[in-house]
Amino acid sequence: AAGVIQSPRHLIKEKRETATLKCYPIPRHDTVYWYQQGPGQDPQFLISFYEKMQSDKGSIPDRFSAQQFSDYHSELNMSSLELGDSALYFCASSWGVGNTIYFGEGSWLTVV
Amino acid sequence: AQRVTQPEKLLSVFKGAPVELKCNYSYSGSPELFWYVQYSRQRLQLLLRHISRESIKGFTADLNKGETSFHLKKPFAQEEDSAMYYCALRSGSARQLTFGSGTQLTVLP
Numbered sequence: 392a393a394g395v396i397q398s399p400r401h402l403i404k405e406k407r408e409t410a411t412l413k414c415y416p417i418p419r420h421d422t423v424y425w426y427q428q429g430p431g432q433d434p435q436f437l438i439s440f441y442e443k444m445q446s447d448k449g450s451i452p453d454r455f456s457a458q459q460f461s462d463y464h465s466e467l468n469m470s471s472l473e474l475g476d477s478a479l480y481f482c483a484s485s486w487g488v489g490n491t492i493y494f495g496e497g498s499w500l501t502v503v
Numbered sequence: 504a505q506r507v508t509q510p511e512k513l514l515s516v517f518k519g520a521p522v523e524l525k526c527n528y529s530y531s532g533s534p535e536l537f538w539y540v541q542y543s544r545q546r547l548q549l550l551l552r553h554i555s556r557e558s559i560k561g562f563t564a565d566l567n568k569g570e571t572s573f574h575l576k577k578p579f580a581q582e583e584d585s586a587m588y589y590c591a592l593r594s595g596s597a598r599q600l601t602f603g604s605g606t607q608l609t610v611l612p
Contacts, residue, residue, distance in 0.1 A: 394546075395546075424599055424600075432604075433589060433602040433603060433604045433605050434547070434589070434600075434602050435602075436599045436600065436601065439599050447599055449599070479544065481546070481547065483547075485598075489593075489598045491549060491552070492549075492593075492599075492600060493549070494539075494546045494547040494548070495546060496545060496546045497544075497546060
């Protein structure tokens with residue numbers, strides 16, 4: 392069965408650069424969630440979208456923005472990168488709000 | 504505000520021994536609780552959800568609203584159970600997950 396696809400899997404950026412992560416949800420899933428997991432940390436909710444509209448916002452820095460496109464894929468844009476942004480970024484999707492959430496394998500971002 | 508607490512960051516048991524991973528929550532609404540497992544920094548995989556009351560890979564978890572707990576149990580641990588286990592509470596307008604800090608389970612041979 393198709394799973395949540397994230398790209399790129401690994402990304403290395405320098406401080407103050409910009410990075411974009413992409414997420415392709417499971418087909419027919421209309422809800423996308425973004426989580427950030429720092430080294431040795433639990434996943435922290437950043438932001439979510441339902442039917443291409445932002446549905447909830449967590450601890451997402453102002454330097455970050457995200458959107459969900461007409462084909463339901465989502466992109467997380469991160470600007471003015473800081474060393475502390477180095478983390479594993481998970482995307483997850485579900486069909487509707489309230490159904491099982493499935494996670495992608497994550498995108499490793501390293502800021503040097 | 505919702506909160507999930509997993510008091511043990513590390514837990515080691517011997518193969519064949521019973522294992523219990525503790526999870527407590529605080530939430531003013533009707534809780535929806537889950538256990539996710541993460542093997543060697545792979546994707547988070549759903550293990551259990553309380554509303555299904557099922558047993559997956561020999562694991563069970565019962566929601567105790569009086570004690571606000573959702574402990575994960577397995578009577579006989581296996582080496583392949585070694586992983587990071589996260590308890591999670593679903594809440595918010597988007598029904599997103601709030602995770603506990605996780606428990607790293609190591610099953611020793």
